Amino acid sequence: MSRLIIVSNRVAPISEGGPAAGGLAVGVYDALKETGGMWFGWSGDVLASGQPQIQLEEHGPVTFATIGLLRRDYDQYYRGFSNATLWPAFHYRADLVQYDRHDFEGYRRVNGWLAHQLVPLLRDDDIIWVHDYHLIPFAEALRAAGVKNRIGFFLHIPFPASQVLLAVPTHHELVKALCSFDLLGFQTKPDLRAFCDYVVNEADGSVMQQPDGLTRVEAFGQTLFAGDYPIGVYPDEIAELARAGERGKPVRTLKATLHGRKVIMSVDRLDYSKGLVERFRAFERLLDQHPTQRNNVSFVQIAPPTRADLHAYQDIRLRLEAESGRINGRYAELDWTPIWYIHRQYERAVLAALFRASQVGYVTPLRDGMNLVAKEYVSAQDPEDPGVLVLSRFAGAAQELTGALIVNPLDIDGMADALAMALALPLAERVARYRDMMAQLRENNVSVWRDRFMRDLTQIGDKRRAALPLRSKAAHEAVQGQDQG
Incomplete structure (x- = not known):
């Protein structure tokens, strides 16, 4: 051979x-x-x-x-x-x-x-x-x-x-x-x-x-x-990682801190192609146009560092830190932080468990070849109570994951509306969308x-x-x- x-x-x-x-x-x-x-x-x-x-x-x-x-x-x-x-x-x-x-x-x-x-x-x-x-x-x-x-x-x-x-x-x-x-x-x-x-x-x-x-x-x-x-990806392997991590310390800490609030979860390398600034502003627009979501949902953005010696990446980090600080300063309350911006890397098992604990996966690159985070988010969900994927039309994954809420990452109002819809989607529709996407992920796994x-x-x-x-x-x-x- x-x-x-x-x-x-x-x-x-x-x-x-x-x-x-x-x-x-x-x-x-x-x-x-x-x-x-x-x-x-x-x-x-x-x-x-x-x-x-x-x-x-x-x-x-x-x-x-x-x-x-x-x-x-x-x-x-x-x-x-x-x-x-x-x-x-x-x-x-x-x-x-x-x-x-x-x-x-x-x-x-x-x-x-x-x-x-x-x-x-x-x-x-x-x-x-x-x-x-x-x-x-x-x-x-x-x-x-x-x-x-x-x-x-x-x-x-x-x-x-x-x-x-x-x-x-x-x-x-x-x-x-x-x-x-x-x-x-x-x-x-x-x-x-x-x-x-x-x-x-x-x-x-x-x-x-x-x-x-x-x-x-x-x-x-x-x-x-x-x-x-x-x-x-291997969807069933990711699902097992997510189940195994449900009772782990990161998920327990997240749930204890949020006191029952819903979670919008994003994980991306710190890169200008990922649409992170637009994503932060769309979350701000959600809080502005849907006041009932204030103090009821938090946005967790995990953005590990990458290519830190290039000026373009130094710039995007500074812009994100400024945006998260500005938005938190505008909306935060003594017992609620709207945006958790975390500039570090986590192991796949931890991320899978965090995906499972969240109600919305927020994946909105300006342009991406595929974006496996979108596929991993879907794979990690609880089949009985799955979250909703909000996905950029400019990610390659949008060609397959038609059960996601597809958005244009340059349309700030459109993304805010999609987040509001995702947070309110009935269980039956969430399950139907999840099953449709999981069937596709199993049919076209990494093997x-x-x-x-x-x-x-x-x-x-x-x-x-x-x-x-x-x-x-x-x-x-x-x-x-x-x-x-």
């Missing part, structure tokens, strides 16, 4: 129930344990000097291969192009894009260097699965080194519309690099459609829908395949996501031989017109 080689920017530490054991970590680690293989990537160490060396660590059939980065490489590859250029652009924040050609050169250099480190560890029949925006040029670098293995790529964040991607000066080089993979995976059909639009309209390429649902792409002299693979992608990547040679003629640009535009109509 072929080994599976996972390549990601960070190699996640695996600790059962720990904070890092989320979607990517759980899904790919299970696959590695089943097939045997290797997880390769940055260790998280930043070195002042020297020559970083690969560290190999065996855990049963899985080898963890990690390597540090020099400070210059970290600054250009990670802080620079990955997170100051690609992250804002792919999340539709062209106004926050910072571009420096030296950072892009560093991004490509580090991808090439990492690929060079991996090559000696590969076997001829290995299947390579590369993850996320940090590693877009990785397959191109492997191909240049003579690697002929099947290589897949999955983008965990959104793929932006062409006119947004054009804000990145090196957009052409990025999409060309993507075309060195055999299979591209996107979270949603709109993301896949955006990639195909770029190929046809900006790269003079061609796309063709295949009978098996994949899209055949021809661009930059390459032929590859692309599809949408919405990542999932299904992983197995679909691996099946398609494994069979990619057969798909190439069976590929149909490509669709012309005119035909593509005609089909897009039908889709929009």
Whole structure:
């Protein structure tokens, strides 16, 4: 059996129930344990000097291969192009894009260097699965080194519309690099459609829908395949974590402090893409327009720190602290704090229990590839008395979780109305919405996501031989017109 080689920017530490054991970590680690293989990537160490060396660590059939980065490489590859250029652009924040050609050169250099480190560890029949925006040029670098293995790529964040991607000066080089993979995976059909639009309209390429649902792409002299693979969770496992934590100290403390008040719960990394400021203001609007909710509901926002050395993240933290202080100053009473803003990280088991203890899950990013918090919130609910999910239409999860109350995160009044509706929704409707979403989560759990992608990547040679003629640009535009109509 072929080994599976996972390549990601960070190699996640695996600790059962720990904070890092989320979607990517759980899904790919299970696959590695089943097939045997290797997880390769940055260790998280930043070195002042020297020559970083690969560290190999065996855990049963899985080898963890990690390597540090020099400070210059970290600054250009990670802080620079990955997170100051690609992250804002792919999340539709062209106004926050910072571009420096030296950072892009560093991004490509580090991808090439990492690929060079991996090559000696590969076997001829290995299947390579590369993850996320940090590693877009990785397959191109492997191909240049003579690697002929099947290589897949999955983008965990959104793929932006062409006119947004054009804000990145090196957009052409990025999409060309993507075309060195055999299979591209996107979270949603709109993301896949955006990639195909770029190929046809900006790269003079061609796309063709295949009978098996994949899209055949021809661009930059390459032929590859692309599809949408919405990542999932293990809903029953999360439900068990939530049940086990119901009597734990965090939940007991929360309930004792609230004295029977309802809870609106949010958990997000501290990031400008998450719509946190808009979320705070919509909660304020709820208290303003629905006075009966005052002293009857509290909003708990858990926002662990992330990328604290980037100015944009320092700014969003200061804005949130100011907003929570202002709103609490306006509405708080001696025995009631409207907003609990918590700037720290909790383990998954604790979060699952807190989700179960809350009446509303409040997940309203301005743009998100999927957002597994939405799926975890639903999974954690008590089937007999479930809470209600308020979800942004711009989260990939909104394509599946139609039982949520779907909102536009820029519509402050609309979000306030949705919160009021969620707090008042009758039990029968809450149960019906919950059951509908749980059925979807079980049908498309993280194993299904992983197995679909691996099946398609494994069979990619057969798909190439069976590929149909490509669709012309005119035909593509005609089909897009039908889709929009």
